[in-house]
Amino acid sequence: xxxIIEVKHLTKRYRTATALxxxxxxxxxxxxxxxxxxxxxxxxxxxSILTAQNFATSGRxxxxxxxxxxxxxxxGRLCFVRENxxxxxxxxxxxxxxxxxxxxxxxxxxxxxxxxxEFQLPTDRPIQRLSRGQLxxxxxxxxxxxxxxxxxFDEPYLGLDAVARQVFYDRLIExxxxxxxxxxxxxxxxxxxxxxxxHVIVLDRGxxxxxxxxxxxxxxxxxxxxxxxxxxxxxxxxxxxRKQTLGNVTSVVLKGQVSESDKVRLARSGxxxxxxxxxxxxxxxxxxxxxxxxxxxxxxxxxxxxxxLVRNGGAR
Numbered sequence: 001x002x003x004i005i006e007v008k009h010l011t012k013r014y015r016t017a018t019a020l021x022x023x024x025x026x027x028x029x030x031x032x033x034x035x036x037x038x039x040x041x042x043x044x045x046x047x048s049i050l051t052a053q054n055f056a057t058s059g060r061x062x063x064x065x066x067x068x069x070x071x072x073x074x075x076g077r078l079c080f081v082r083e084n085x086x087x088x089x090x091x092x093x094x095x096x097x098x099x100x101x102x103x104x105x106x107x108x109x110x111x112x113x114x115x116x117x118e119f120q121l122p123t124d125r126p127i128q129r130l131s132r133g134q135l136x137x138x139x140x141x142x143x144x145x146x147x148x149x150x151x152x153f154d155e156p157y158l159g160l161d162a163v164a165r166q167v168f169y170d171r172l173i174e175x176x177x178x179x180x181x182x183x184x185x186x187x188x189x190x191x192x193x194x195x196x197x198x199h200v201i202v203l204d205r206g207x208x209x210x211x212x213x214x215x216x217x218x219x220x221x222x223x224x225x226x227x228x229x230x231x232x233x234x235x236x237x238x239x240x241x242r243k244q245t246l247g248n249v250t251s252v253v254l255k256g257q258v259s260e261s262d263k264v265r266l267a268r269s270g271x272x273x274x275x276x277x278x279x280x281x282x283x284x285x286x287x288x289x290x291x292x293x294x295x296x297x298x299x300x301x302x303x304x305x306x307x308x309l310v311r312n313g314g315a316r
Contacts, residue, residue: 002029004150004182005050010059012045012206019045021206023059027150030180032196034187034214036282037203043186044082046203047152051080063150079104079148081139083155087127093138094123097145104146111175112145118167132159140168144175150182157189165189169196190279202282210282217281222258225251226271234266242284253284 005027012020020042027033035043048054049061052068052075061068068074087096093116101107116123119137122130127138136158143151157165173196176183187193200217202210210217221241224231228250239255253276258266263273276284 003027004029004064006060006062007046007050008060010046010049010061011057012042012049012054013057018206020049020056023203023206023208025201025208025211027182027184028199029182032176032183032185032198034190034193034197034200035184035203036187036190036200041203042206043203044154047080047154047184047186051075051078051152053080076103076105077149078152079143079146079150080152081143081154081156083136083158085135085139087138089128090126092123092126093121093130093141096127096138097141100142100146104148106147106179108145108147108179111147111171112141115141115144115167115171118171119164133161133164134159136160137164144171147175147179147181150184152184152186154186155188156185157187157192165192169193172196190282191277194278197278200278200282214278217278218275219257221253221255221276221281221284223251223253223274223276223280224258224266224271225249225274226266226269230266230269230271234262234269234271241281253280 003026007026008024010020010023011018023042023046035046037043045054049056050063050068052070055069063074064077066074068078091099097109097112101109101112115121115137119134119141121134121137121141127135130138136156137160140153140156143153143156157168160168169192172183185193185196194214197214200210200212200214201208224234226249228245228248231250231252235252235254240252241255242251242253244251258273266273
């Protein structure tokens with residue numbers, strides 16, 4: 001697989017805050033990435049730098065092997081639709097699409113027209129007068145119809161209802177299959193987009209805490225729920241990402257994979273076993289400090305670094 005974006009030791013500092021802190025990663029050609037993390041984690045800053053809309057304090061960025069800044073050859077192959085995307089005053093959606101078609105050589109007008117119909121997007125009023133969801137739909141139409149070599153979606157679903165979001169997900173996968181390219185999807189609705197993602201990058205406080213294949217993450221932890229004593233007995237010596245207790249019932253997210261014999265043992269104790277969703281994994285990981293030890297007989301469950309969890313407990 002060819003890396004088309006390479007980031008090494010990227011740092012972005014503002015006067016009173018560090019948005020990105022020594023970030024290094026690589027994005028491959030023809031893959032759907034999830035760029036995830038809490039508000040303020042640095043996601044939008046990273047995408048802005050990759051698309052030459054912001055400047056790094058230090059570090060190196062290469063897109064298609066070149067520096068993207070003031071590089072028309074590179075920028076013409078990128079599409080970045082932000083949640084606060086700006087359009088010319090009084091411009092209508094068709095006018096915005098026409099302008100985009102001049103900029104992107106792979107523009108697909110038929111796809112744009114289909115999306116306008118499916119999103120029920122008004123075409124006779126200025127974009128400034130559209131609702132939040134309709135504004136998001138304008139950005140989605142541009143991002144998909146552009147068919148750029150790399151497309152960045154920054155919270156593309158804001159204001160969209162459940163039906164419109166499903167239209168977006170379905171058309172994204174459909175058009176990706178027809179016209180493969182690299183897609184970076186930044187979203188807070190992790191469970192909704194989980195099945196779309198092939199690779200997950202999670203930022204926390206400006207640092208990369210997870211950079212792994214989505215399938216590896218899904219197989220790297222499990223959840224047990226039941227009597228607190230039975231759960232504690234099973235968890236002794238194991239890495240624990242998250243623990244919640246309500247009365248005599250404890251829920252624990254554990255590192256690794258659960259064997260069939262363990263499932264039988266737990267069932268006999270009345271303890272339920274369930275897989276951990278991508279969202280559960282990320283929330284559990286982000287809620288913990290960087291490292292910790294296993295749950296011992298005389299102490300609480302310890303914390304484990306997310307990257308260590310994926311590296312040691314992921315699918316094999």
